[in-house]
Amino acid sequence: MAGYRRQLYRDDAVVLRVQKLGESDRIITLLTRRHGRLRAVARGVRRTTSRFGARLEPFGHVDLQIAGDPKGEQGSSLHSISQVEAVQLYGKAFVADYPRYTAASAIAETAERLTPVEREPSLRLFQLTLGGLRALADGEHASTLVLDAYLLRGMGLAGWAPALVACAVCGTPGRHGAFSVPAGGCVCPDCRPPGAAHPAPATLGLMAALASGDWRTADAAEQAHRRECSGLVAAHLQWHLERGLRSLPLVDRGSTGGERTERARHAPRRPDAVDVASDAAPDVAKEAQ
16 A cells, blocks of 8 residues: 555464575564464575574564554555564474474464464463473473364364263263264263264363363373373364364374473463363463453
8 A cells, every 4th residue: 555654563472384485584473462373574584694584483482563554454464573582492492302392383273273263352262372391391291282282272262172970962961971073072872973982081081171170180190091082082173174284293192291301390480371281170261461
């Protein structure tokens, strides 16, 4: 638009993905606190002389100054990053840890898929994503448990949470033994469709523990039940997304999680980050000021 001058605005964000652009630039996909998911160009960050290229790596929590229309009504839909300050670069805590790195990749891809519309605010998903990366950096729980807890709670925010304490079809309360992805979760004997899975009761208990934040129960789960839980969670998510996640097949399901690193132990914590490794499901309904 002739005569249009780009606005400057600030926001903090989680870096979800980076793509090469030209010889020295990158397109950064961000999940921001106040403006939802957006893409922005970081010019010159691939040069060795770049002042903030290292801060715009995946899984980092950064504070940004961005040039463009926050509402996307004027000018290009691709904004430009003019300033970056690192809040906490979580990727450094597990860049050499394959299980945690692949779990973080799945979290980032899921966050992007759960925000199909750019610049649509999603504060609760932003906080959940930040809390998930923080839990992976802490290393207190197995990376697969953190990932499955994130996926279950992310589906809850999207309205796709699987029914675990009542029949998904008729609503009959109780822990039912069959699980049907197309039906929406656990189903009673009367509503059980053909082909429904029959997971172990401990697997359904693990899913309920991860969804509610009962980490004492989750950490005590056997490896076989963790694997079965991961399969059901992944199937339920991809059914509703109507496409697969490229990062899920790469996740190491055999690891019990790495030790907490010194850097992660002393990392500053944002008070409004949703911790998926908390003992109780956090209340994130109130927007941070």
